[in-house]
Amino acid sequence: MPDVAAHVVIRGRVQGVGYRVSLWQQARHQGLKGWVRNLENGSVEGMLQGPRSAVESVLGWTRVGPPGARVSGVDVDWVDPTDAFEDFDILG
Numbered sequence: 001m002p003d004v005a006a007h008v009v010i011r012g013r014v015q016g017v018g019y020r021v022s023l024w025q026q027a028r029h030q031g032l033k034g035w036v037r038n039l040e041n042g043s044v045e046g047m048l049q050g051p052r053s054a055v056e057s058v059l060g061w062t063r064v065g066p067p068g069a070r071v072s073g074v075d076v077d078w079v080d081p082t083d084a085f086e087d088f089d090i091l092g
Contacts, residue, residue: 005034005049005081010062012072014044022066023058024090030054033085037092049081 010019015038023036023046032054034047046062048055062074 003081004052005079007077008046009075010044013070017068027088035089
C-alpha cells in the first residue's frame, strides 16, 4: 500500500509541555517519516508520512497530546508523499 503524507498544525497550549518530543516518539513508534517543529506563534507544525493507518493513528493522538497540553485545534492538509525524508526528526 502506498504511503500518504499529512501536513499538520496543532494549536493551543502545545509548547513547553513536551509536545514536540512526544509527537516525535509517537511518529517513530508508528514508523513514520517527516518532522516536527515549534512555530513562533506558539503552535506546533509537522509533516507525517507513512502508511495511512499509521498517519491517522498519530493524527488522532495530536488532538490530545501529552499530559499538560491543551489542544484547541488541529489543521490537517493531505499532501503528496515525497522521497525527501529518511527518518522522523525534530527541527529547530
